[in-house]
Amino acid sequence: MRVYYTKGPTLIFGLLFPFFFFLSFIVGRSMDPTSLIPGLIAMVVFFSATAVGPIIFPTETRAYTLERLISMPVPLWCILMGDSLASATFCFISSFVPLVLAFALIELSFIQVGLTIVGIIIGGICFAFFGQLMSAPPVDQTSTIMMITTMVKFPLIFISGIFIPLAALPEIVRFIALLSPLTYVTDLFWASVAGASVFHPFVNIAAIVGWTVLLVVVSFLAHKKTLEKRL
Amino acid sequence: MKKYDDICAVDGISLSIQRGEIFGLLGPNGAGKTTTVRMLTGVISPTSGSISVLGLEMPRQANEIRYNIGVLPETANVYVDLTGQQNMNLFGNLYGLKKDIVVKRSTHLLKKMNIYEAKDREAKTYSKGMKQRLSLAMTLMTDGEVLFLDEPTSGLDVESSQEIRRVISEMAAEGRTIILTTHNMQEAQDLCSRVAVINKGKIAAIDTPMNLRRTFEKRQSVVVNLSEPIPRESIQALSNVEDVHISGLTIRCYSPDPGSVLMGLVELAKSQGIKVLSACTESADLESVFLELIRLRRESA
Numbered sequence: 001m002r003v004y005y006t007k008g009p010t011l012i013f014g015l016l017f018p019f020f021f022f023l024s025f026i027v028g029r030s031m032d033p034t035s036l037i038p039g040l041i042a043m044v045v046f047f048s049a050t051a052v053g054p055i056i057f058p059t060e061t062r063a064y065t066l067e068r069l070i071s072m073p074v075p076l077w078c079i080l081m082g083d084s085l086a087s088a089t090f091c092f093i094s095s096f097v098p099l100v101l102a103f104a105l106i107e108l109s110f111i112q113v114g115l116t117i118v119g120i121i122i123g124g125i126c127f128a129f130f131g132q133l134m135s136a137p138p139v140d141q142t143s144t145i146m147m148i149t150t151m152v153k154f155p156l157i158f159i160s161g162i163f164i165p166l167a168a169l170p171e172i173v174r175f176i177a178l179l180s181p182l183t184y185v186t187d188l189f190w191a192s193v194a195g196a197s198v199f200h201p202f203v204n205i206a207a208i209v210g211w212t213v214l215l216v217v218v219s220f221l222a223h224k225k226t227l228e229k230r231l
Numbered sequence: 232m233k234k235y236d237d238i239c240a241v242d243g244i245s246l247s248i249q250r251g252e253i254f255g256l257l258g259p260n261g262a263g264k265t266t267t268v269r270m271l272t273g274v275i276s277p278t279s280g281s282i283s284v285l286g287l288e289m290p291r292q293a294n295e296i297r298y299n300i301g302v303l304p305e306t307a308n309v310y311v312d313l314t315g316q317q318n319m320n321l322f323g324n325l326y327g328l329k330k331d332i333v334v335k336r337s338t339h340l341l342k343k344m345n346i347y348e349a350k351d352r353e354a355k356t357y358s359k360g361m362k363q364r365l366s367l368a369m370t371l372m373t374d375g376e377v378l379f380l381d382e383p384t385s386g387l388d389v390e391s392s393q394e395i396r397r398v399i400s401e402m403a404a405e406g407r408t409i410i411l412t413t414h415n416m417q418e419a420q421d422l423c424s425r426v427a428v429i430n431k432g433k434i435a436a437i438d439t440p441m442n443l444r445r446t447f448e449k450r451q452s453v454v455v456n457l458s459e460p461i462p463r464e465s466i467q468a469l470s471n472v473e474d475v476h477i478s479g480l481t482i483r484c485y486s487p488d489p490g491s492v493l494m495g496l497v498e499l500a501k502s503q504g505i506k507v508l509s510a511c512t513e514s515a516d517l518e519s520v521f522l523e524l525i526r527l528r529r530e531s532a
Binding site: 002003063064065067068069070071072073074075228231 | 269272273274275293294295297298302304306308309310311312313317322325326327366369
């Protein structure tokens with residue numbers, strides 16, 4: 001945390017990016033906070049959870065600290081879990097801001113706040129592994145990984161109901177949206193904040209957990225495959 | 232054996248190292264030393280063959296082994312955004328050491344490496360020598376029975392190199408087994424009880440440094456540039472000349488006593504009215520020691 005939270009790419013992609021992205025969307029429009037907050041929370045969770053993970057492996061490779069780390073009695077899965085936990089923690093801290101904003105602007109019940117926190121926790125963990133998977137290519141330049149990550153993240157933002165509610169998306173886009181984990185996280189925040197979602201919250205939670213398990217397994221296999229190429 | 236696609240980085244190396252020994256892996260850059268150490272420490276898996284460390288099987292029992300070894304990789308660095316003390320704490324924690332042991336051991340090691348005064352400074356402010364000493368201190372946090380030190384003095388100034396060699400000697404005196412890779416013949420000679428000369432992924436010889444030095448001495452040479460050629464036969468007739476290579480007006484004579492050969496060559500040139508334009512003696516490099524070892528091996532076979 002001490003090493004990676006203050007790195008430039010973490011701050012730019014994790015904090016500044018979602019803030020300005022959302023600002024450019026709402027400026028000049030009079031929108032009801034209830035229809036804004038779910039997208040804002042989802043975007044902060046998505047960007048902040050995927051900000052730390054992609055920079056850890058390239059930085060460790062470039063700084064020659066990775067070989068030392070993997071020669072210690074710490075299995076690869078443990079290193080990956082630690083990295084993702086650091087990413088998820090960064091997300092939890094960052095998400096505190098929109099959560100307080102939601103609390104201030106909308107009258108949320110205890111259950112609504114609880115469900116939103118559950119969404120932040122499971123969404124943060126899910127996207128932490130998503131970011132980690134993105135860092136599997138064995139390169140030592142953070143910029144290369146950030147480019148790959150941005151190419152994947154941007155389309156997901158537009159098809160996952162952040163700016164336009166899922167129900168309002170064209171049918172074909174809505175079908176593609178079902179393949180994105182961000183869709184279920186956003187829909188969960190729509191359920192918790194606005195009380196209007198496409199899926200039942202439990203369906204969203206189950207889908208996010210399923211995606212998390214898949215990302216954990218794929219990320220581990222991908223990193224195991226590319227680890228020797230980093231040395 | 233370790234293969235990367237069609238390239239064989241390590242080819243059928245077989246060796247046994249005794250407890251308490253300082254064993255040197257000596258060879259030029261790209262010889263396969265680091266790949267060998269990486270396989271021994273479980274960082275990479277061998278393509279074929281078996282490895283046993285402290286009676287345990289690598290990589291199957293890698294974690295058990297790693298609790299009892301210390302590894303200083305060739306390109307190892309420290310976390311430059313952390314202080315020296317924080318680096319030590321991080322490694323102590325990753326090895327699962329208790330807090331009081333981490334404090335006690337890190338204080339002892341930082342003092343031993345002469346960097347205790349700088350322990351609260353970020354490692355980015357350290358010199359290269361200080362970083363390497365911190366790196367070695369981190370390696371010793373485990374108090375491991377076996378230490379793998381990959382080029383620990385490479386690229387360092389004389390003072391830092393001596394400091395690290397002193398610590399290695401002390402570690403050996405405490406009864407630890409040390410596997411030291413180096414391309415520095417003198418370092419291997421000063422520290423190691425046995426040395427394996429490795430090149431192009433193969434072991435050419437395993438012997439004591441003393442025996443290897445005898446081979447090494449034979450590969451010293453004298454190089455002279457003359458104004459006119461001298462017949463090969465008259466050069467070969469000089470005493471102590473073992474081999475002669477002539478390339479144009481440049482003559483290279485291999486000899487265990489390059490000083491006397493140089494004098495002989497100058498006398499010979501003078502007697503024939505030929506000017507000596509330049510003259511120097513050269514020590515053998517590892518590549519030529521390796522080639523000599525291969526030649527001797529073939530002859531004995």
